[in-house]
Amino acid sequence: MSAQPPLLLALDLIGTFVFGLNGALTAVRATRLDVVGVVTLGMMTALGGGVIRDVLIGAVPPATFQLWYYFALALGGGLIAFALSRKLHRLEMPITVLDAVGLSVFAVMGAGKAVEYGLGVGPAVLLGVITAVGGGTIRDLMIGQVPTVLRSELYAIPALVAATLTVAAMGIGIYGLSAALVAASACFVIRMVGVHFNLNAPEPPGSRDQRR
Structure with a gap:
């Protein structure tokens, strides 16, 4: 694969660190x-999606x-979450913002x-989403929870938008740093709008009535 532009590489590294931090913090809260x-789950959150993609x-x-x-970076994020778990709740929104950055870039x-490895449109989009949400899915399964991406919040949908825009840009030959940033920005904005307004993906008709 060709070398990443410095800005995207920096965002990729930030995303890895924050996913490690966020994943370990989720483990601390839930178990x-x-x-x-704690550190293992943090590292799986940060690295799991990329490992699945590369193997596939x-x-x-x-x-x-x-x-x-x-x-x-994944290890460092997990260790910091463990050491400062009592204080990190004060940084919940900054961590959420950086988590959205990681989701977008991944x-x-x-x-x-x-x-670049020759996959078609559909598989490439799918692997983009897997890279972004795969680690968190592994973490949730290991702590006995239904993965967040399957039950609440706008999480997979923003990743799907970013992956689709990326594949489309590469397909018409305009992919570069600017196109990558546009795709990542679209994911970030959708994710943060969902957080701000507490939006969720559509649920099956009548599902809310069944929970009452």
């Missing part, structure tokens, strides 16, 4: 895990195991890498 469990497209060993700084980078 009684020790430091090994045959880019092995996955980039996570070749570039030490991804591993180190969706773009995941879809772009899939296209």
Whole structure:
């Protein structure tokens, strides 16, 4: 895969760190895990989606195991969440914002890498979404929860939009830093609008009545 522009690489690294932080913090809130469990779940959140993508497209060993700084950032995020778990609730909104940045960049980078490895439109879009939400899905399953991406909030939909825009831009030959930032920005805006207005994806008709 071609080298990432410095700005996208920086955002990718920030996303890895924040996903590690957010994933470990979610584990702290939901379970009684020790430091090994908390940090492990943080790292899975940060790295899991990218590993799944790389294995599926045959880019092995996955980039996570070749570039030490991804591993180190995920580990650092998990350790900080464990050490400062009592205080991190005060930073919930900044963490949510940075998590949206990570979601946006991972969706773009995941879809772009899939296209560069020769996948078609549908599979490339799907792998972009998997890159963005796969780690969090693994975390939720390991702590015995229905994955957040399947039950609430606008999370997968923004990633789907970013991945689709990325694949479309590459298909018509205009993909570059500007196009990548536009796709990531679209994901970020949709995600944050969903957070601000507490929006969720549509539910099956009558599902709310059944919960009453």
